[in-house]
Amino acid sequence: MLTTLDYMKxxxxxxxxxxLINSSLQLIEKKHPDVAAYPLWKDTMQEVTYLKNLIAELSLSRTGYPLNLSLVAxxxxxxxISDAIHNLSFSQNFVCKTTLEENLPPIFIDSLRLKQALINLLKNSYEAMGETGTVILNVFRKDDFIDIELTDFGGGIPDTTKDNLFEIFTTSKEYGTGLGLPIARQIIxxxxxxxxxxxxxxxxCTFSILLPVNPES
Structure with a gap:
């Protein structure tokens, strides 16, 4: 049986x-621009882009690793999250407005992993809205949970996609990996x-992340 270390290797x-493949292809195209006109060149570059995105998603998710939990307000x-949004290459025309209920109890979370889940959702909203517009992030207590609610004003989710939205490789994007939402749900x-x-x-569309409140709160 393969160990976690084996999978990492x-x-x-x-x-x-x-x-290496991506760098080599870019170098070839730089030295021989005419290859871009070859029928299979565009398909090859698209597949390499897909693989790069796939690896990036897996690298950031760290799904399967133990959580590094701590009590966080x-x-x-x-x-x-707000600081991370400013550091991302989102368009300046994309705005995230945040409202936060006062005196919320702390929650046990792995901040790094949970941040990745929320960033995945924000990226989906960014792309759904054509890379411009406003999303609303509401954070409030809902019974025994903290609800982190993200609302965008894109086109919504097609009925044909709803039932398998969280299945891996389900995507309607040209270079989408179909891993962002499944990874986000697994982390949560x-x-x-x-x-x-x-x-x-x-x-x-509105996504809600429900996280249990610290039992001692």
């Missing part, structure tokens, strides 16, 4: 190979939480 070797976590479920969504066809 396989992943590392695969990443190195794809990086929701306000501090959301502040980290690893926190004993739930990821729910409500689609408004033609108007947008």
């Amino acid at each position: 396989i992943f590392h070797e695969t990443k190195n190979s794809v990086t 929701p306000a501090d976590f959301i502040r980290e 479920e690893d926190h004993s939480g739930r990821l729910l969504f409500e689609s408004r066809p033609g108007d947008g």
Whole structure:
């Protein structure tokens, strides 16, 4: 049976190979621009781009690794998210407005992993809205959970996609990996939480991350 270390080695070797292939293809195109007109060249570059995105998603997710849990105030976590959004290559026309209920109890989370899950959802909203517009991030207590609710105003989720939205490789994007949402849900479920969504066809979508409140709160 393969160990976690074995998988890490396989992943590392695969990443190195794809990086080398991508660099070689870019060098070939730079030295011989005419290859871009070859019928199979565009398809090849698209497949390499897909592999790069796939590896990036897997690298960031660290799914399967033990959580590094600590007691965190929701306000501090959301502040980290806000800082991360500013550091991402999102368009300046993309705005995230945040509202945070006061005096929320702390939650046990792996901030790094949970941040990746939320960033995945934000990227989906960014792309669904054509890389411009406003998303609303509401954080509040809902019974025994902290609800991190993300609302966008894109086109919503097609009815044909709803039933298998969280299945791997389900995507409608040209270079999408179909891993962002499954990884986000897995990270949230690893926190004993739930990821729910409500689609408004033609108007947008709302994702809710429900995380259990610290029992001692």
